[in-house]
Amino acid sequence: MRLASSPVRSLVGAAIGTLLALSSMSARADFQSDITVKLIAPGGVQGDPTPIGVSQVVTTANLATGIVSPLFGGSGDVSNYLADNEHVFFSGDSIRVRSYSGTDAFTTGYVGLGGEHARYEFDDLSIAGKTITGFTVYAFDNFLTSGYSGLASPLASDLVNLIDPHTVSLDLDNILFNDRGTGSSFAHADFRIDLITQDSGGNGGGNSAPEPATLALLAIAALGARAARRHA
Template identity: 80%
Template sequence: MRLASSPVRSLIGAALGTLLALSSMSARANFVSDITVKLIAPGGVLGDPTATPISVSQLVTTANLGTGIQSVVHGGSGAVSNFLADNEFVSFSGDSIHVSSYSGTTVFTTGYLGLGGEHARYEFDALSIAGKIITGFTVYAFDDFLTSGFSGLASPLPASGLVNLIDPHTVSLDLDNIVFKDRGTGSGAAHADFRIDLITRDASTGPGGGNNLPEPATLALFAIAALGAGAARRRA
């Protein structure tokens, strides 16, 4: 089998390098706009005889996204922050949402109450990823936001049963259905780390919901194929 000439090999090598670079680029995804974090508890909190409903929101700015900064933290200066217990936080990294939730009661629950069929929940609104449409999610409840290991969740529902995709820009995490495991150190240390990885597809650019523009990696493959065809013609 004959090898392509040296110039052709160089061109193919360059195209392969472009393919790898573009594939890596298209694999990266980050939130590209400010996100609104809402805390909603229509039944208030456990132990409050007035059952005062909670409905507050806090803006997470784009400047803090993807930096590893805990964007909503206890003791912060935001409406949601004021309700979070020590060590609780919500953060955003790449195209993932991280929530560390701790027990707010002595019965290993969050203490947030639903009412009339409406769950107490976090809502993450205005989620936007460049060139993508959010179509689903994968949820984990393992310590340190890992995909396996020890889970602090003892709910009868799996972690995926606590998360809902409300629309392509809004995801919620039910809080009233969370039951924490007893780690043997009391309810104050009971917690679960939720990692919500968003599933996306390319945004539509043509009629019928299709994408008429090839992916960058596909374009690079076309270039390699064209170079190979040209080399074959020259050998003929």
């Protein structure tokens, strides 16, 4: 199909530009509410079997900063357990955790019990207009998607669980860190959990309203059909 009319071409070009802009805007969503971070270790830590069950809220104003160790000014029930340089924060629609070895055996030192893992739980996860359906997880330094990993075993995907559409967990007791050649106290791994979402239903019938990018596509189709009729 050839569009001979320059006004039509201009309209189509504008619609395509709108589509690209809207697609870029919708490519990344942010958390829209406070997030509760829980640290659970039913078997305590190595050398102290006292169960751990603490939680701390990361407010929307502090999502990018998150929970950091006392070395960096953090304070709170979860922060008090973090080693120097450890932190938990949230970026866009991803959860990011830096965890350090807490023992000479290159493990975190947190202990599970009775088939229940020691773990972080990230609760009250909420992204506007979206339902969390899954995740992709990486364990590369500096939260990248490739490169060097401080995780020796198991696979990063084996450590993460989607408990429900608002809760994700990261197991801690079965992490084995790589030896970086500088001793166990420097062994660490970065975990990046990118959440997978789908549009939430918005009209009670299971179908959501069209997204802006979809509307832009419909506009392009309508303009093309109109031009075709005029120049047939």
